[in-house]
Each structure stands twice: as structure tokens, then as C-alpha cells.
Amino acid sequence: MTATKLIESAAESVADVFDGACLAVGGFGLAGIPWYLIEAVLEQGAGDLTIVSNNCGVDGAGLGLLLEQHRVSRVIASYVGDNKEFARQYLAGELTVELTPQGTLAERMRAGGSGIGAFYTPTGIGTLVADGGLPWRYTTDGGVAVSSPPKEVRRFLGKDMVLEEAIRADFALVRAAVADAAGNCRFHAAARNFNPLAAMAGRVTVVEAERIVEVGALGPDDVHLPGIFVQRVVALTPQQANRKLIEKRMTRPKTIDRVDFQRQGSGDGLDP
Template sequence: MDKVVATAADAVADVADGASLAVGGFGLAGVPTALITALHAAGTRDLRVVSNNCGAMESGLAVLLAAGRIARVTGSYIGTNAEFARQYLAGELEVELIPQGTLAERLRAGGCGIPAFYTPAGVGTQVAEGGLPWRYAGDGGVALASPAKETRVFDGVEYLLERGITTDFALVRAARGDRHGNLVFAKSARNFNPLAAMAGRVTIAEVEELVEPGDIDPDHVHLPGVFVQRVVELTAEQAADKKIEQRTVRREP
């Protein structure tokens, strides 16, 4: 039952080239930076990433992206990541952009063993009808476009079919975790982490504080250890390294 692995490098050692990864985080909050750094150091490439966004401020997944290690991204938000936009428009990166709520539910569904579900999000748009550019050609044309999706009408309302997502691995970050893999997330850092963890066949969690089994009140567990296969304890320096994307303070009276 002890799922603790000594180092982040050991935890990601079997992530092979071409593997699919569900990665937690939103912007700079709750990003498994130590595990991502270990993947970068290992030289792993051609990764197929499922994450809300692909890193920010040259940190998180942006490190792998800048090194050309990511082949495909399924996500919701490019944001201000200029390198993400450049690779996508240049045809160097395959990108499936989907509504944010749909992404969350596809991860949850995959983790719960639900192969597909119907949703009204995207009906009447290219999300349903197909034709969204997944990969651009070098001349600016579309090399690969999204296919049309199945639709059905329930009680007079049209819905489209979305597939659940499962991945080879998941990388997540938690505030606390025990040796059995039970995790607690801090405030907004919870974001996509539980959903990504559920979708991974092998889920690796980096934790800011490692505690013994029983130290976390069962009522306070955000993600049960059944979804987690490996736990890595961060150093004090790694746990404290939390960047701020936009600092906003009120003016002096």
C-alpha cells in the first residue's frame, strides 16, 4: 500500500515517448512542476497532453512545449502562451480545442468508466459539425480538421456525443497526501487535478506535505488513493515555489 517513490525522476522513468498524459493545473495554480521538470530532464518526447492549458510564463508544460517534446494537446485555453500559438499556427503542433466544461466532464467520465455522454455544449458550432483545425499545413491551410460528432434530440433539445478521456499517465499536484495516495488540494489549486488523476491509468502525485495513513480525516479527502499509483514528496524549496501570474493589490487609501 505504500505508494511513495523516492524522486520525481523515478516516478516518471517509465513514461515512454508518445505516451498520453492528463496534467492537472490551471494557469500557474496546482501545476505538477517537479514531475514535468523530471520528464523534461529525461528527454521524453512526442507526448500527447490533455490539460486545460499548456503552461504559462515559461513554466509547467510550457517547458516541454518550448523543447518540442509535445506532439498533441487536448485543451481549452491557449491564453497568452505565444509559443503555443506559434507552434499551432505553424503546423508543428496538433491541437484539439474543446469547451472547458466538456473537457472537465470528458476527464471525469473516463475516470468513472463512462465511454461517452451527451451535452448541449457546442451544438450548432464547428465543435459538433466538424472542421475545426487540429493541425495547420505549412502554407497556412488546414492539414487535419476535426470530424463531425453524433447528435441526438432529447425532449426537443439537441445534444452532441462526447467521448470520455483516459490517458496512459496522469501528473497532478496536491497540498497534502498520505502513503496510500489519498490527496487534499488547496483552494483553487484543486482545479483540474482530481479529474486528471481519475483519467490516468497510472497517476503520479507530487505532494507538498507527506503524512502517514490516518493523518488525513476521511471526510477531508478530496481524491481517494484508489486513483493514485505513485506519490512523490516535494522538497521544502519545491513546495514553496509558487509563481503568481498576475499580482493585483489595492491602492493605498
């Protein structure tokens, strides 16, 4: 019999997040983020947090809520995005920001979950990523208080490569489309981007799931994240599961362009 990993509420699932904890958080922009786990951390009160995520939400939503309450002291991300408060805190010297190439960030989390301490990659060679000097924290008057150190570079396969350390977080917060009580998860479309990687990086991984199914209902090919990486699962209500926002909605009228093909005597017997 499989022991259940289902937790009654988001609040209960993050009750032990402590001041100074490192959180790996899934999603990209607002797509696939764990809305309710983030808000539960906000309500819970933990501060001085390190956030590992592709970005840090937007003003007034997602991880942006924790930033606005000054609950975050360090961010490891690939870009600032449209979050004005994120940019303001960084440039004002209120926040330490370690900008990391997006693919490198993904691999650092995957490596942490796989027990790999570090790896070499050509990404960043010839730039401040490898050579050091990226501003991690500014002074209040615009000077650089802390900058990135130079990293070890070695040559493999005829290429210079830089050593990048794996990331291991105290907690991981992710959102899945489907999960079972054993923690096996399936992600929908773009939500599969950083969620499995963040989940792997967490020592304690908490999943908010849009739908819960019986153990065994997910076929082997449908499991994007094995339950071995998950410690807690929170079931969302249908109303909560429908909460899916994006940063900017950009649409255009739908048109169908008709393309007429003219056979050129190919003799293939195919209709246009």
C-alpha cells in the first residue's frame, strides 16, 4: 500500500518554511506558477528568503507579492522581466540578484536533484558569467557592493567550459496539472518548463495539483515527475485550478489563409 502524501491545505504544507530558507519555485513568468503555495508562504510569514526561479513574477502577482513585502533577500534567476519592484530593489541595493543564463539555471537545478555537485558548460565563456564582475548587489548610491567571482574554466572537447555549481533548495514549490497520492506528477504544456527541475532541486518538495487521481491511473509515459522527488501534495479546488494568468494578453483576429497548390505533373497521384 502506498503511503499518501496528500496534505489538507496549502498553509499546512508550508508551515515549516523558516526564515532564511531557500525556495526553488516552478513556472515561467506567471505560466505554471504555484499560486496558492506562494500565497501560503506570504501568509505564513517567513522572511530573508532566497528564491531560485526563472524570474520573480510580476508586480502584484506570484513571487512579486513576496518581493513587495520585502520577504526576499536574494534571487537566483535568469531575468528580471516586467517586475518593476524587482528592478527597483535590485538597483537600490535592497536585493542580491544572481543572474544566470536560463539553460544553466535549469541544469543547476536538475544537477542538484540528481546528486551532481557541479558541471562544465560552454555557456558564458568570454563574458562576465565566467570572468566575474556581474553586479550581484548594488550600494544605495549606485555603486557595486558585491560582484560575482570568476569561475573555474577548463577545456573539454576542444572548447573552453565554465564550472557551474548545482543548486539544492530547502523547499521546492511547484504546480502540476495532475498528481496522485504518491506524488507522481504530470504537467500541462508550458508548465512543464521549470516545474520538474525546481521539484528535483528541493529537499522538501510541495506540489499544488489541479487534479488528483488514484495511484496507478497515470501511465508510465504520463509521469513527468516521479513521486520520489515529492514529499507533499495539495489538492486544488476546481475554482482554484482555473486560476491561470499570463503577463500580457496579445491577440489578433483569426484568419485562414488558403493556399492553392498547382500540380506540376509530378505523377504522384496525390490531390492538392
